Amino acid sequence: MSKSLQAIRGMNDILPEQTPLWRYFEGTVARLLDNYGYKQIRMPIVEFTELFKRSIGEVTDIVEKEMYTFEDRNGDSLTLRPEGTAACVRAVLEHGITGGGQVQKLWYIGPMFRHERPQKGRYRQFHQIGLEVFNLDGPDIDAELIIMTWRLWGELGIRDAVKLELNSLGTSESRGRYREALVEYLSAHHDKLDEDSQRRLKTNPLRVLDTKNADTQAVLVDAPKMADYLDDESRTHFEGLKARLDAVGIPYVLNPKLVRGLDYYSKTVFEWVTDKLGAQGTVCAGGRYDGLVEQMGGKPTPGVGFAMGIERLVLMLETLEQIPQEISRQVDVYLCAFGEEAELAGLALAERVRDELPNLRLQVNAGAGSFKSQFKKADKSGALYALILGDDEMAQQVVGFKPLRGQGEQQSIAWDELAAHLATCVVQG
Missing domain, CATH: 3.40.50.800 (Anticodon-binding domain)
Known part of the structure; x- marks a missing residue:
């Protein structure tokens, strides 16, 4: 008897009884973004592999372990997009819509693909809503992104279940100085690091900071802090962001170990986290990437954005029983x-x-x-x-x-x- 056909592991059907909640969530976000003046952009789900190697970083876990990459009939190496920022930057460069300092406030929605171990809240095909803003370099736009998400949590009824964590990674120069100090410190404690952190020490040492290994976390207690290596520009920017969040009344926690998993971030990074979903605590995350457009062949263009996982936020609405009666x-x-x-x-x-x-x-x-x-x-x-x-x-x-x-x-x-x-x-x- 032939094997019955099934969906690929980690790639799930969203059934008719589930879609009303998805549509409610997506519609709520879309209306909010319309109200703030953001415009939707739609990119392909397949890009040339080189795009992600150049943007995300060849020694990141995503590029090394998680991408779905294949060779097409023309012999080109293609990849199912693992995240949206690189594809969005490619699109604005290709069509020249950020040239001459044009401000673009864009958002997108769709599936992303990473070959990870499937578990509740983490899948191989997952869906994100992302925002990207180009040609605005002040802390005011960083604050707007966070304020929008704060308003969204309020509209969804989950504000009390999320916490905002903030950090600044500084410019590439200040991050480089910090990287050297961190490598020197961790190298002196090499034998106390877990195997994964030992590998990352040679390839992407900042990722050691967000390790979940208890022994490595103990080593990090006395590690150098990024805040001590910030340049004046980044420090002023970060203080401006915090002042705006304070003015609106949005609570936050400073997390010096918050580095994000992608190489292109600089200055502001942030995550909205929850303790309602077990191990999968991050529901929305992003930051500033002022050097990415230039890194991908464009002119120097400041950028900032975030992405939120739809599966996790829908799961939160279900867990917290914040499902409007009318959508059922x-x-x-x-x-x-x-x-x-x-x-x-x-x-x-x-x-x-x-x-x-x-x-x-x-x-x-x-x-x-x-x-x-x-x-x-x-x-x-x-x-x-x-x-x-x-x-x-x-x-x-x-x-x-x-x-x-x-x-x-x-x-x-x-x-x-x-x-x-x-x-x-x-x-x-």
Whole structure:
């Protein structure tokens, strides 16, 4: 017997009962970004592998271990995008939309791919919403990104479950000086480091700072601190960011070990973390990358952005039971029609109602069926009300109106009054 077909491990189907919560989350974010003046951009999910090697860094875990890379029929090395910033930078460079100092405030949504060990909240195909801002170099735009996420957490009802962690990595020059001091210190304690940190010491030593190994964390207690190596420009920038967050009243924690996993970050880095999801605590993270555009062949262009994981935030909404009641109902009204004449009239009536109430979720029964079977389907749909068209209703040009949830008697509504009646019962409450 042939093996049954299944989804690839770590790449999950999002089933119909799950999608309403996804659409609610994505719609809430999209409306918020519209209100702040951000414009959507859509990039391919496949890019040349060189793009990620040049931007993320060849000695990062993502490039070394996690990317889905393959050779196409032309012999080109291609990679499923593991993150969105590099692809967005490539797009703005290719189309010249940041030239001449043009400010661009962009956002995108879509799947990313990393070959990691699948676990709850961490998948091989995962979805992100990301923001990128170009040609603004002050702390005010860094603060705006954080303030937007703070407002989003409030709208979603999860603000009390997240914590903001901040750090500054300085310019590439100051980070280079810190890197040398850190390597010198860690090399003196080499035997006390875990195997992964020993490897990172030679390739990407700043990543040792976010190790989860308890013995290595003990070594790091007395390690040099990035704050002691910051240049004046970065220090002033960071103080400006903190002042703006203080002015708005957003609490934060300074985390000197916060370095992020990508080589291109400079100055501000931040993470929103939670203790509600077990080991997968980061739900939104980002920072400034002022040298990335130039590194990828463009002119010096300041940039800052963040990405949030949709799976983890949807999981948070479920865990904290912050799911609006209305999104669990996908149908407002279900129309039952009995007999061919009633079915034809029902179709025409349904379209008239939709013309007048475009936001009404009206489902018309398909597949005919007895009175009992149609009502069973109406109830299963979750609709608030059933509309009934049979021989008696056709003769009187009325429709039966029956509440399916709670109290209320069935009544008859004239066809030309149905939309107005539904507006008061459903659309307005």
